[in-house]
Amino acid sequence: MIVVTGATGNIGGPLTRALADAGEQVTAVSRHAAPVPDGVRHVVADLADPAALEPALTGAKALFLLLSGDLHGPGTAPADLVRRAAAAGVRRIVLLSTQGVSTRPFGPTRIAMRALEDVVREAVPEWAVLRPGGFASNVLWWAESVRTRRTVVAPFGDVGAPVVDPADIADVAAACLLEDRHTGGVYELTGPEVITPRGQARDLAAALGEPLRFHELTRDEARAAMARSMPVELADDTLDILGAPSEAELRVSPAVHQLLGRPPRSFADWTARHVAAFR
Numbered sequence: 536m537i538v539v540t541g542a543t544g545n546i547g548g549p550l551t552r553a554l555a556d557a558g559e560q561v562t563a564v565s566r567h568a569a570p571v572p573d574g575v576r577h578v579v580a581d582l583a584d585p586a587a588l589e590p591a592l593t594g595a596k597a598l599f600l601l602l603s604g605d606l607h608g609p610g611t612a613p614a615d616l617v618r619r620a621a622a623a624g625v626r627r628i629v630l631l632s633t634q635g636v637s638t639r640p641f642g643p644t645r646i647a648m649r650a651l652e653d654v655v656r657e658a659v660p661e662w663a664v665l666r667p668g669g670f671a672s673n674v675l676w677w678a679e680s681v682r683t684r685r686t687v688v689a690p691f692g693d694v695g696a697p698v699v700d701p702a703d704i705a706d707v708a709a710a711c712l713l714e715d716r717h718t719g720g721v722y723e724l725t726g727p728e729v730i731t732p733r734g735q736a737r738d739l740a741a742a743l744g745e746p747l748r749f750h751e752l753t754r755d756e757a758r759a760a761m762a763r764s765m766p767v768e769l770a771d772d773t774l775d776i777l778g779a780p781s782e783a784e785l786r787v788s789p790a791v792h793q794l795l796g797r798p799p800r801s802f803a804d805w806t807a808r809h810v811a812a813f814r
Contacts, residue, residue, distance in 0.1 A: 536560040536594050537712055538625075540582060541601035543569040545672045546631065549705035550599060551575060557713060562591045585615035592623035597712050600655075601631045614654045627661035627718070629711045631704070634668040634723055635772060638783045642772045652721075663711035667724040668784060669698040669777070671805040674735055676760075681813045686748045687736040690757040691778045695731035697787045699724050700800040707794050722790040727799045729785055738803045742810040754778060 537554055541547035542563030554561045555572045562576045571577045580587035582602065592598070598620050602613055620628060632652055635645045655662050680688045704724055711717040730738075733749055740747040752760070754774055761770035776784060791799040 536562060537597045537599070538562045538564060538588075538591050538595045538620075539599045540564045540588075541599075541603065541631075542571065542577075543567075544601070545670070545701035546704050546708070547599070547601060549702050550708050553705060553709040554712065557709070559713070562595065564588065564591050582613075582616060585612055585619055588616055589619060589623065592620055592625060595620070595623065595625050597627040597629070597661075598625050599629045599631070599708055599712060613651050617651070617654050617658045621658040626659055627663075627712065628655050628659050629663045629665065629708050630655050631708070632664050632666045634666045634725075634784065635776065636666055637723070638781055639772070639776065642768075642775070644766070644769045644772050661715075661718045663717050663719070664721045665704060665707060665711070665724060666722065667699050667704050668726075668788075669696045670704075671698045671700045671726065671800075671802050672809075673698070674739070675809075675812060677739075678812050680750075681739070681743075681747060684748075685745065686750050687732070687739070688750045688752060689732040689736075690752040690754055690774065692733045692749055692751045693731050694778060694780065695729040695734065696777070696780050696784060697725035697727070697729050698735075698802060699726045699791070700802075700805045702805075703791050703795070703799050707791060710794050717794065722794065723788040724790055725786070725788040725799065727787060727801055729787070730802050735802055735806075738806045739810070739813060741803070742806045743813060 537559050539547050539551050542551045543565040551561055551563050552572050555575050563571045564578050564580050566581050578591040632648050636649045639645055652664050677687050680686045736747050736749050758770050
């Protein structure tokens with residue numbers, strides 16, 4: 536059995552479906568009750584309480600570990616989740632980490648995530664670490680302003696990054712959970728090209744078939760908005776990358792192509808699949 540945390544989100548949802556389609560027994564873990572594919576067991580648990588995961592781990596051989604933003608803050612204990620999984624007999628963990636662990640190793644949230652990577656390596660004999668850059672799905676933050684005012688609201692309009700489609704992260708995670716040859720791998724995941732927020736807005740406008748206005752937020756405005764859904768430290772780290780990406784953060788990674796045998800999906804492809812959220 537494979538346990539998937541964050542199982543109803545942008546990564547966990549498609550990952551759960553991919554594993555079920557592959558004939559695996561899957562336990563989907565999320566904070567709230569939600570539909571899951573036929574044949575998938577669903578467990579409601581809040582990972583802020585590591586003990587809450589224990590019922591889902593019985594009989595599990597592998598775990599996909601995804602921590603929501605609030606689980607990176609002070610007072611959380613994600614290492615306990617890993618140790619409890621190992622104690623329950625889980626042999627393989629695929630951890631969703633972040634590209635910033637390698638590109639900005641001294642940020643507070645990056646230090647904590649690198650420490651968690653080390654815990655995973657020590658706790659189980661089989662592991663893989665996924666380090667994605669920015670997500671294409673982050674533009675869902677724009678959905679309300681696009682629906683109501685046909686306006687994209689974002690900081691750093693002309694600063695780009697090779698954002699990755701969460702569906703590609705899910706496909707890579709499935710490969711790492713199912714295939715022994717990926718054990719011990721650390722994979723940076725990006726999309727196929729650098730694209731700016733204004734470029735994303737143009738792709739979204741094309742998918743909608745109508746023009747959109749672009750309103751550029753100041754850093755302070757963006758920080759205040761982001762801090763409503765994540766720790767301030769994580770918001771600051773994210774804005775540092777969005778506003779001034781390093782050469783390494785602008786580099787297109789070959790990992791998706793190497794693991795899946797196909798190029799990563801483009802932002803336009805993501806937009807075409809999710810345009811209904813913006814109508």
